[in-house]
Amino acid sequence: MKLSNDTAKAVPTKQFFVSMLTRDISLDDAILDLIDNCLDGAMRLANGGDVDYGKHHVKIKLSKDLFSIEDNCGGIPREVAINYAFKMGRDADDKRDADTETIGMYGVGMKRALFKMGTDALVKTRHGEDTFEVHIDSNWLSDKEWRELPIKVPSKAAEMLDYPGTSIVVKDLYPGVAKHFANAAFINDVETAISHHFTMFLQRGLRIELNGRSVKPVRVEVLVSRRKDGPAPYVYQKTIDGVLVSITVGLNTSRQYEGDSDHDEVGDFAGQRNSATAGWTVLCNDRAVIVGDKSRLTGWGDGIPLYHDQFIVITGIIEFRAKDAKKLPVTTTKRALDTSSDVWLESLVKMKEGMRVWISYTNQWKNHPREDQSVYWSDAKPMSLSQAIEAVSPRATKRRGSVALEFDPRKMKGVLPEPKESAPSGRRIVFSRPAEEVRLVSKMLFDDANEKPGIVGDKCFEIQLVKASRVER
Structure with a gap:
C-alpha cells in the first residue's frame, strides 16, 4: 500500500x-x-x-x-x-x-x-x-x-x-x-x-x-512646594529595558474631578481627603491601568503595612512609557497589570521605598492635629506626575554611573515637617449606628456610600473638632 x-x-x-x-x-x-x-x-x-x-x-x-x-x-x-x-x-x-x-x-x-x-x-x-x-x-x-x-x-x-x-x-x-x-x-x-x-x-x-x-477626568495628584526647603514628594525616574519609568509618592489633595475649585490648594489641611485616589495609580503610555489601588498588587502588605485608614493621605503614581507596547507591564485588556514582567518587579522596589517615606511621616503625625502642618504646607500645590517631577528635579540627585533620577525627602534636612511636641494622649471612641445611616453620611461626605465606617466616623469627629476650635478661638 x-x-x-x-x-x-x-x-x-x-x-x-x-x-x-x-x-x-x-x-x-x-x-x-x-x-x-x-x-x-x-x-x-x-x-x-x-x-x-x-x-x-x-x-x-x-x-x-x-x-x-x-x-x-x-x-x-x-x-x-x-x-x-x-x-x-x-x-x-x-x-x-x-x-x-x-x-x-x-x-x-x-x-x-x-x-x-x-x-x-x-x-x-x-x-x-x-x-x-x-x-x-x-x-x-x-x-x-x-x-x-x-x-x-x-x-x-x-x-x-x-x-x-x-x-x-x-x-x-x-x-x-x-x-x-x-x-x-x-x-x-x-x-x-x-x-x-x-x-x-x-x-x-x-x-x-x-x-x-x-466626562470629567479624575484628578490624581500629589502636593508639592517649589521652595528649595519646602515639602515635596518622593520622585524616581529611570529607563529600564527601553521603558521610561516615572514614580512619585506624596500626600494627596481633596480635589477629585476637573473643575473642583474648593480645594485647589492645601488651605484647610484638615479638609476632606480623596480616598478614591489614595493608594497607587498606574499609567501606561498615558492610559490609567488602575487608579487608587490599595492591595498587595502594588506592594501594600508586602514588606510594608497593609493599607488602612491612616494612609488615606498617601498617593503614589507610576507611569511606564514605551514605543514598543509589548514592553509595557499590561495585559491585552489594558486594565490589568502583568506583574511578572521584569520592568514591573524592578519598579515595585522603588514604589515601596517611596511608600515608606510617607508611612513613616504619617506615623510621626499620628494623633497630632493636622492644622499643625498647615503652615508648612501652605504654598504646596496639587500636581500631576509630570508636573511633580519637573518641580522636584532641581533638588533631585543622579546616581554616579546611572541614568536614574531620584529625590528622597528624608535625605534633605527640613523638607518634611516634624511634630514639635510629643503626641497627645489619645482616647478611643467607639459607637455603632445603623448601616443605612452610615451609608447616607458616607455618601454626603465622600460621594461614596461604601466608604469604611471608621473613616466616616473619623471625618464626622474632625468636622466637629474644627467647629469647636473656631468657637474656642
Whole structure:
C-alpha cells in the first residue's frame, strides 16, 4: 500500500475564535478599547508630533437598541482597512505605530469589542476625502469560512461623514448587553472607567461624551512646594529595558474631578481627603491601568503595612512609557497589570521605598492635629506626575554611573515637617449606628456610600473638632 503525504488543517473555527476572543474581556473594557482606537488615530494624524487633543472628540451612545461611537480623529486609511484593520491579529512584520506611544499590541481590540456586543456592526470612516464602510453582519459571523469583508462607498451622500474620523454602530445586541446598556448604574460605571482610564487625555482637552454628557477626568495628584526647603514628594525616574519609568509618592489633595475649585490648594489641611485616589495609580503610555489601588498588587502588605485608614493621605503614581507596547507591564485588556514582567518587579522596589517615606511621616503625625502642618504646607500645590517631577528635579540627585533620577525627602534636612511636641494622649471612641445611616453620611461626605465606617466616623469627629476650635478661638 502506497502512503501519500497529506496536510492537516490548522486554522481556528470562526465560532471558536469569536467565542474565546470575547470571553475574557468585560463589556466596559470593550468600550474603552474602541476609545483607544480613536486616540491612536489622533496620534497617527499628528505624524509623530504633539497631539492637540482640544481639537478632538469622541461621542458614545448606549441604549437597549444599539451602541455607537464616533470621533474626528482622522479616520482609517483605505490601505490600512484592506490589509490590517479588520484582520484578526497582527503580523510579526507589521511595523505600524513603531514610533507612536500607543498601547495596542495584538490587533484584536476593535474586532473583539464588536463581537462582544452584537451580531451587526457597521464601521464607517473618512480619511481625507475618501469615505467608505465595512459591514460585519450575522451572515458573516455564522459562515464557517473566513471570507474577506467588502469595502463599499456609501450609496447616499447623506451617509458620508462630515469630517475625517470614524463612526461605528452595533445593532442586534445580545440580550445581556442590551440590558446593561439600558441600565443607569452600568452607564455610570462606564463613565467612571472613562474618567479614570483616559484622565491624562481628558486633562489635555480631549472631549468624550457618553449619552450626551461630557466626562470629567479624575484628578490624581500629589502636593508639592517649589521652595528649595519646602515639602515635596518622593520622585524616581529611570529607563529600564527601553521603558521610561516615572514614580512619585506624596500626600494627596481633596480635589477629585476637573473643575473642583474648593480645594485647589492645601488651605484647610484638615479638609476632606480623596480616598478614591489614595493608594497607587498606574499609567501606561498615558492610559490609567488602575487608579487608587490599595492591595498587595502594588506592594501594600508586602514588606510594608497593609493599607488602612491612616494612609488615606498617601498617593503614589507610576507611569511606564514605551514605543514598543509589548514592553509595557499590561495585559491585552489594558486594565490589568502583568506583574511578572521584569520592568514591573524592578519598579515595585522603588514604589515601596517611596511608600515608606510617607508611612513613616504619617506615623510621626499620628494623633497630632493636622492644622499643625498647615503652615508648612501652605504654598504646596496639587500636581500631576509630570508636573511633580519637573518641580522636584532641581533638588533631585543622579546616581554616579546611572541614568536614574531620584529625590528622597528624608535625605534633605527640613523638607518634611516634624511634630514639635510629643503626641497627645489619645482616647478611643467607639459607637455603632445603623448601616443605612452610615451609608447616607458616607455618601454626603465622600460621594461614596461604601466608604469604611471608621473613616466616616473619623471625618464626622474632625468636622466637629474644627467647629469647636473656631468657637474656642
